[in-house]
Amino acid sequence: MIRSEILREIAPILRDQLVICNIGLPSQELHMIDDQPTNFYMLGTMGLSSSIGLGVALAQDKTVISIDGDGSVLTNFGTLPTIANNVADNYILLIIDNGSYGSTGDQPTYAGRKTSLAAVAKACGCENVVECQAEETPKVLQDAIDSKKMTIIVAKCESGNVKVPVITKDPVVIRDRFMKAVAS
Amino acid sequence: MSINKRIVDDLVANDISFVTTVPCKQLAGVIDEVEAREEIFHIPSNKEDEGMGLCAGAWMGGKRPAIIMQNTAIGVTINTLATLIQFYRMPLPMLISYRGELREPVACQVEMAVHTKALLNQLNIPTYHFHRESDATELDAILKYTFMCNKPVAILTDASFWGGYGDQ
Numbered sequence: 001m002i003r004s005e006i007l008r009e010i011a012p013i014l015r016d017q018l019v020i021c022n023i024g025l026p027s028q029e030l031h032m033i034d035d036q037p038t039n040f041y042m043l044g045t046m047g048l049s050s051s052i053g054l055g056v057a058l059a060q061d062k063t064v065i066s067i068d069g070d071g072s073v074l075t076n077f078g079t080l081p082t083i084a085n086n087v088a089d090n091y092i093l094l095i096i097d098n099g100s101y102g103s104t105g106d107q108p109t110y111a112g113r114k115t116s117l118a119a120v121a122k123a124c125g126c127e128n129v130v131e132c133q134a135e136e137t138p139k140v141l142q143d144a145i146d147s148k149k150m151t152i153i154v155a156k157c158e159s160g161n162v163k164v165p166v167i168t169k170d171p172v173v174i175r176d177r178f179m180k181a182v183a184s
Numbered sequence: 185m186s187i188n189k190r191i192v193d194d195l196v197a198n199d200i201s202f203v204t205t206v207p208c209k210q211l212a213g214v215i216d217e218v219e220a221r222e223e224i225f226h227i228p229s230n231k232e233d234e235g236m237g238l239c240a241g242a243w244m245g246g247k248r249p250a251i252i253m254q255n256t257a258i259g260v261t262i263n264t265l266a267t268l269i270q271f272y273r274m275p276l277p278m279l280i281s282y283r284g285e286l287r288e289p290v291a292c293q294v295e296m297a298v299h300t301k302a303l304l305n306q307l308n309i310p311t312y313h314f315h316r317e318s319d320a321t322e323l324d325a326i327l328k329y330t331f332m333c334n335k336p337v338a339i340l341t342d343a344s345f346w347g348g349y350g351d352q
């Protein structure tokens with residue numbers, strides 16, 4: 001399974017939740033599969049999906065899922081200690097780990113070689129860390145939502161992309177409808 | 185009343201309840217005051233762009249944020265300021281220690297000081313420079329302005345403002 005297939009599988013679960021989606025292809029794929037006002041698409045700023053999601057989770061009570069990638073977590077590694085030390089039980093970080101920088105041409109990341117993001121998250125102090133295979137992602141994600149415990153999920157999948165259009169929505173529109181969904 | 189307390193009073197009076205910080209010696213007192221206040225959730229960041237992500241999220245979640253950091257962080261956060269805070273039009277007060285100005289003991293700090301205002305200017309970020317303690321009387325108006333226009337706004341606070349570095 002590749003990332004877009006995971007997103008297709010979990011779209012029915014994401015539909016009712018606040019979602020912060022990583023820059024590039026992940027946002028474009030989620031936007032194509034199931035665009036929702038509860039989705040905040042990152043159009044720039046690689047690496048900050050987990051930070052933005054934690055901020056939303058700490059500011060209000062609804063469940064927030066940050067969808068991130070292995071490459072993006074590597075670029076903002078400082079996020080994991082911050083998450084571990086500021087527990088928000090309405091927060092889930094879903095790292096879709098395909099071992100490559102998918103949006104830029106599938107160059108391999110260190111997470112696809114020796115570095116285990118799940119082990120790093122645990123070492124940083126995150127208490128509920130689940131590594132799973134791509135096929136298990138829907139169940140693991142639903143369990144994490146139901147547990148009402150802050151959870152870091154590392155979903156291992158194959159690298160590869162599908163053809164997908166860029167997002168042409170105005171960023172202020174994306175942000176405004178997301179904020180209205182948060183407040184509703 | 186101490187300047188640290190007055191600054192944080194202004195944050196609280198403007199309903200700022202989510203503050204992220206990356207430390208600087210000059211800011212130690214104000215960071216302590218942020219940590220001590222019940223009205224404020226204080227979340228230290230490991231890097232300033234991470235902190236801006238947290239602030240963006242907190243604002244979308246319904247809280248007014250602020251970031252406290254050193255001016256060297258402008259070099260770290262240009263992409264985040266342009267493609268997150270400005271592109272999505274979000275308010276972000278940035279209380280910045282302006283290292284490398286008069287009374288600075290560390291030469292390397294001057295290297296970023298000479299770029300600080302030029303970079304903020306290039307980014308069209310409204311910028312205020314606190315040099316004397318009385319300049320802080322404008323903080324309340326600056327915060328109101330920030331949340332009126334939904335922009336990042338820089339408040340540079342130099343060593344003279346903080347009373348220098350003490351005996352050197």
Ligand SMILES: [Mg+2]
Nearest residue numbers: 069070071100
């Ligand atoms: Mg990847």
